[in-house]
Amino acid sequence: xxxxxxxxxxxxxxxxxxxxxxxxxxxxxxxxxxxxxxxxxxxxxxxxxxxxxxxxxxxxxxxxxxxxxxxxxxxxxxxxxxxxxxxxxxxxxxxxxxxxxxxxxxxxxxxxxxxxxxxxxxxxxxxxxxxxxxxxxxxxxxxxxxxxxxxxxxxxxxxxxxxxxxxxxxxxxxxxxxxxxxxxxxxxxxxxxxxxxxxxxxxxxxxxxxxxxxxxxxxxxxxxxxxxxxxxxxxxxxxxxxxxxxxxxxxxxxxxxxxxxxxxxxxxxxxxxxxxxxxxxxxxxxxxxxxxxxxxxxxxxxxxxxxxxxxxxxxxxxxxxxxxxxxxxxxxxxxxxxxxxxxxxxxxxxxxxxxxxxxxxxxxxxxxxxxxxxxxxxxxxxxxxxxxxxxxxxxxxxxxxxxxxxxxxxxxxxxxxxxxxxxxxxxxxxxxxxxxxxxxxxxxxxxxxxxxxxxxxxxxxxxxxxxxxxxxxxxxxxxxxxxxxxxxxxxxxxxxxxxxxxxxxxxxxxxxxxxxxxxxxxxxxxxxxxxxxxx
Amino acid sequence: xxxxxxxxxxxxxxxxxxxxxxxxxxxxxxxxxxxxxxxxxxxxxxxxxxxxxxxxxxxxxxxxxxxxxxxxxxxxxxxxxxxxxxxxxxxxxxxxxxxxxxxxxxxxxxxxxxxxxxxxxxxxxxxxxxxxxxxxxxxxxxxxxxxxxxxxxxxxxxxxxxxxxxxxxxxxxxxxxxxxxxxxxxxxxxxxxxxxx
Numbered sequence: 017x018x019x020x021x022x023x024x025x026x027x028x029x030x031x032x033x034x035x036x037x038x039x040x041x042x043x044x045x046x047x048x049x050x051x052x053x054x055x056x057x058x059x060x061x062x063x064x065x066x067x068x069x070x071x072x073x074x075x076x077x078x079x080x081x082x083x084x085x086x087x088x089x090x091x092x093x094x095x096x097x098x099x100x101x102x103x104x105x106x107x108x109x110x111x112x113x114x115x116x117x118x119x120x121x122x123x124x125x126x127x128x129x130x131x132x133x134x135x136x137x138x139x140x141x142x143x144x145x146x147x148x149x150x151x152x153x154x155x156x157x158x159x160x161x162x163x164x165x166x167x168x169x170x171x172x173x174x175x176x177x178x179x180x181x182x183x184x185x186x187x188x189x190x191x192x193x194x195x196x197x198x199x200x201x202x203x204x205x206x207x208x209x210x211x212x213x214x215x216x217x218x219x220x221x222x223x224x225x226x227x228x229x230x231x232x233x234x235x236x237x238x239x240x241x242x243x244x245x246x247x248x249x250x251x252x253x254x255x256x257x258x259x260x261x262x263x264x265x266x267x268x269x270x271x272x273x274x275x276x277x278x279x280x281x282x283x284x285x286x287x288x289x290x291x292x293x294x295x296x297x298x299x300x301x302x303x304x305x306x307x308x309x310x311x312x313x314x315x316x317x318x319x320x321x322x323x324x325x326x327x328x329x330x331x332x333x334x335x336x337x338x339x340x341x342x343x344x345x346x347x348x349x350x351x352x353x354x355x356x357x358x359x360x361x362x363x364x365x366x367x368x369x370x371x372x373x374x375x376x377x378x379x380x381x382x383x384x385x386x387x388x389x390x391x392x393x394x395x396x397x398x399x400x401x402x403x404x405x406x407x408x409x410x411x412x413x414x415x416x417x418x419x420x421x422x423x424x425x426x427x428x429x430x431x432x433x434x435x436x437x438x439x440x441x442x443x444x445x446x447x448x449x450x451x452x453x454x455x456x457x458x459x460x461x462x463x464x465x466x467x468x469x470x471x472x473x474x475x476x477x478x479x480x481x482x483x484x485x486x487x488x489x490x491x492x493x494x495x496x497x498x499x500x501x502x503x504x505x506x507x508x509x510x511x512x513x514x515x516x517x518x519x520x521x522x523x524x525x526x527x528x529x530x531x532x533x534x535x536x537x538x539x540x541x542x543x544x545x546x547x548x549x550x551x
Numbered sequence: 552x553x554x555x556x557x558x559x560x561x562x563x564x565x566x567x568x569x570x571x572x573x574x575x576x577x578x579x580x581x582x583x584x585x586x587x588x589x590x591x592x593x594x595x596x597x598x599x600x601x602x603x604x605x606x607x608x609x610x611x612x613x614x615x616x617x618x619x620x621x622x623x624x625x626x627x628x629x630x631x632x633x634x635x636x637x638x639x640x641x642x643x644x645x646x647x648x649x650x651x652x653x654x655x656x657x658x659x660x661x662x663x664x665x666x667x668x669x670x671x672x673x674x675x676x677x678x679x680x681x682x683x684x685x686x687x688x689x690x691x692x693x694x695x696x697x698x699x700x701x702x703x704x705x706x707x708x709x710x711x712x713x714x715x716x717x718x719x720x721x722x723x724x725x726x727x728x729x730x731x732x733x734x735x736x737x738x739x740x741x742x743x744x745x746x747x748x
Contacts, residue, residue, distance in 0.1 A: 021584075134599045364658060
């Protein structure tokens with residue numbers, strides 16, 4: 017046993033390595049990025065396991081599926097909204113006979129520190145009818161990720177590890193156990209084609225998955241991840257915590273006269289018998305979850321209950337935002353602690369902004385110049401540093417919905433009759449989800465201009481490499497059929513702002529599809545490269 | 552014993568490195584440590600907050616409850632007040648006096664510093680001047696570690712060896728600049744405290 021300081025993300029990564037991980041895949045996304053970054057560094061030092069960034073979460077997931085099919089242990093990690101992108105392989109992978117353990121880490125972002133929504137990945141696990149483990153701290157993250165590979169192979173399903181930002185990005189000491197060796201490759205073959213999801217086989221596999229629910233429930237009922245402590249002193253109140261919420265409850269427990277009965281759930285589907293025993297024991301239950309009221313809604317159902325249930329759904333806890341020790345304290349009926357206040361002082365907000373000298377700032381300046389003569393303009397945008405171009409002083413883009421949406425939305429807006437319409441997307445986001453809508457736009461010859469702000473890196477998440485080198489992006493654009501006469505590769509530079517604006521303006525005036533790559537390397541990426549690779 | 556520290560600053564000021572230096576020292580002293588930070592969007596010139604919890608027993612929450620922090624340690628004066636709700640009534644606010652004015656509506660600095668100095672326990676340090684004196688403005692975050700030293704449950708020589716370990720790879724000159732910055736911050740805090748008592 018050794019002790020090592022790890023982020024929650026890194027604890028998941030090392031837990032996987034010590035479970036005999038053979039290959040890991042991901043697309044960068046806060047707060048999940050550090051999982052694969054850790055594994056890439058591990059691979060550089062030790063030669064194994066294989067760890068690689070992919071074009072997007074779906075392709076990462078499918079690579080992991082191939083590893084599992086080959087009989088080896090594999091992990092795919094992503095932020096919560098990344099699981100939407102990977103939802104197709106994810107949902108269907110519950111029906112195949114998982115061979116080498118497949119662990120999916122989804123890092124949720126309650127409070128939306130760095131995301132466009134706060135969806136709760138536990139619903140996805142439930143949707144797919146698979147096991148979900150929700151660690152409370154870094155030690156549990158290490159242990160659960162490790163155990164998840166065994167569970168995946170035992171139940172022949174992918175196992176979802178659900179992290180939240182606070183756990184993913186908090187570091188502490190983790191005690192590690194002995195590392196297991198990788199499994200040798202051994203292709204799946206059960207003589208029944210259980211990886212071939214044609215309808216007649218899918219029907220059998222789905223039925224078998226439903227039958228296996230009994231075994232999955234038996235596991236969550238008996239596992240030490242789900243613990244029930246009944247307290248004779250408190251028949252009035254029971255507390256249910258899930259995942260990290262347990263820490264916030266423990267933070268306040270000393271101030272309670274007597275600790276209530278407590279059920280902690282770290283493995284889903286929730287242990288039904290334990291929940292029933294708690295409900296039969298107390299008059300009122302408070303449910304603490306960081307995320308949606310996932311468990312609370314299951315408990316509440318629709319019919320009248322013999323026990324009162326309080327939580328995010330009932331309004332006793334705010335329905336949105338990140339859970340914290342103070343919210344839990346209030347819900348437990350404890351008095352707020354005294355705070356220092358300075359009357360009569362107002363602090364200015366300090367939103368994130370472009371780095372000084374950022375190439376995106378020059379690109380957006382050119383774009384604004386090009387659009388300045390029009391009474392009404394539409395600029396859709398996407399997920400990346402350039403989204404900051406929506407804020408003053410730039411105020412250059414209007415929309416940000418999901419990876420790649422800028423392209424399809426611009427096409428739709430132009431087809432609805434708006435003009436001029438411009439889409440602004442980054443190089444990595446374009447390769448992640450922008451190529452398919454560009455094909456639609458080519459076919460429709462949509463009256464729009466696509467600006468690919470190409471800084472040669474995945475900047476927002478810490479300058480990971482874009483999946484293709486810059487020169488390949490041009491070939492992709494031309495390869496899907498964009499007219500070379502309306503395709504330009506511009507260097508962005510403060511000195512070229514006006515000249516570039518003229519070129520963009522000419523393409524906006526062209527009635528049809530035009531594509532402009534505005535290119536200059538990200539300053540952070542240059543710095544990291546000079547330091548010898550991303551830190 | 553516990554020591555909860557709310558760290559604040561602006562993206563790019565080295566707040567996370569500051570936290571890492573204290574955390575390394577605390578771990579060398581066999582304390583329990585939890586250090587939470589937010590990455591991603593918040594790094595880009597925006598307000599940055601991190602929390603560092605040190606204790607001689609198991610620490611439950613990664614986040615510090617409001618009204619309980621022993622210290623706010625800030626690289627920037629306005630940012631030091633953004634998280635004031637976390638400070639315990641008897642806690643100390645330790646901040647750099649040097650503003651980062653990357654926003655159009657930065658408040659009046661003298662009024663701001665006046666409010667800070669009016670708190671029951673506040674230490675305001677001219678980090679830029681001290682860091683420059685130590686050899687590099689980039690060592691400003693180590694000035695802040697020094698300014699907080701007398702409040703930390705970590706022996707000074709252990710903090711110094713943590714600083715040595717962190718900067719060791721960059722050569723002896725960088726180590727010495729940062730050690731001088733650390734000591735300058737420590738001395739500055741001592742003078743502020745001397746004036747108060």
